[in-house]
Amino acid sequence: MDRWTAYLGATHEDHHDLGGCLAALRGGAGYVGMIGARSRAPQRIAALQATGASAEELTRLQLSPGIPGLGKSPWEVATGIVAEIMQALNPDRERA
Numbered sequence: 001m002d003r004w005t006a007y008l009g010a011t012h013e014d015h016h017d018l019g020g021c022l023a024a025l026r027g028g029a030g031y032v033g034m035i036g037a038r039s040r041a042p043q044r045i046a047a048l049q050a051t052g053a054s055a056e057e058l059t060r061l062q063l064s065p066g067i068p069g070l071g072k073s074p075w076e077v078a079t080g081i082v083a084e085i086m087q088a089l090n091p092d093r094e095r096a
Helices: 014-027 038-050 055-059 074-089
Strands: 006-009 031-034
Touching (some): 031 074, 038 055
C-alpha cells in the first residue's frame, strides 16, 4: 500500500470491513473509507480503537464517504465517492 491506494469498505458489515480498514490505515493508503449509516460511526470508531487504531489514523478515516449534495441514488453516491477518492489521492491538485 502507498498514498495511491484507496480502500473503501462497502459491504455494510463491520465484521468484514473493519479489518481491511485498519490495515489500510496502518499501511498508509491515501484514502480510507467505509460506507454506512452515520449513526454507526461512533460504534465503528470504538471498534477500531479497541483494536489499537491511533487517533492520528482515525483522523484519516471517512465514515460518510462521498461529495455531499449529489443525491442518494446508487450512481450518485458512487460518483461522489470516486470524486472524493480522486481528490484525496491528489491533494496538491497536480496536473499531468
